[in-house]
Amino acid sequence: GAGVSQSPSNKVTEKGKDVELRCDPISGHTALYWYRQSLGQGLEFLIYFQGNSAPDKSGLPSDRFSAERTGGSVSTLTIQRTQQEDSAVYLCASSLKSVGEKLFFGSGTQLSVL
């Protein structure tokens, strides 16, 4: 596609429910990142995928968070048993090759946990 696509754009859920967020990176981009941004805060790194290599999960805040990237393209971020502190904008970004390349962001998913 022309840009990084994320869905849904908004998600409201109840505490304790599971949610799935989707990211479709720019075609041909092998690197994919997930970030989280709380209101008025900076970007918090969550996870990084590069090609078929094992992902860097060092930024995931708890074991309730997991992510997959199928076929080196679309990625899904799953949050289990959501908590109110999970409320944030979840941003996906992709880059052409690997680290050091500029990032292109999707418009994000606004997650609200009630």
Place this chain on the structure above:
Amino acid sequence: RKEVEQDPGPFNVPEGATVAFNCTYSNSASQSFFWYRQDCRKEPKLLMSVYSSGNEDGRFTAQLNRASQYISLLIRDSKLSDSATYLCVVPPTGNQFYFGTGTSLTVIP
């Protein structure tokens, strides 16, 4: 020390003013740097790459000072449309980019 530090501002400047932001980084091995712009409730978008020799794009100039480990962004002849948060980005030593918390700029008519 944080990997990347920025003055959060806010910077409130009149139209036509020149404004500059600095961003310090801790990893002396970092090679390439970026400035991103983020509008309210929008995703960050690449504004400029920062090269060792400096980089100019219209009213925007980015500079790198390796000795003091900071990068700067200069905006000349500020426009109302320049109002945004400006994020400096330092590439990773591992796999994660380091984003500053951003500097808020408001250009006042």
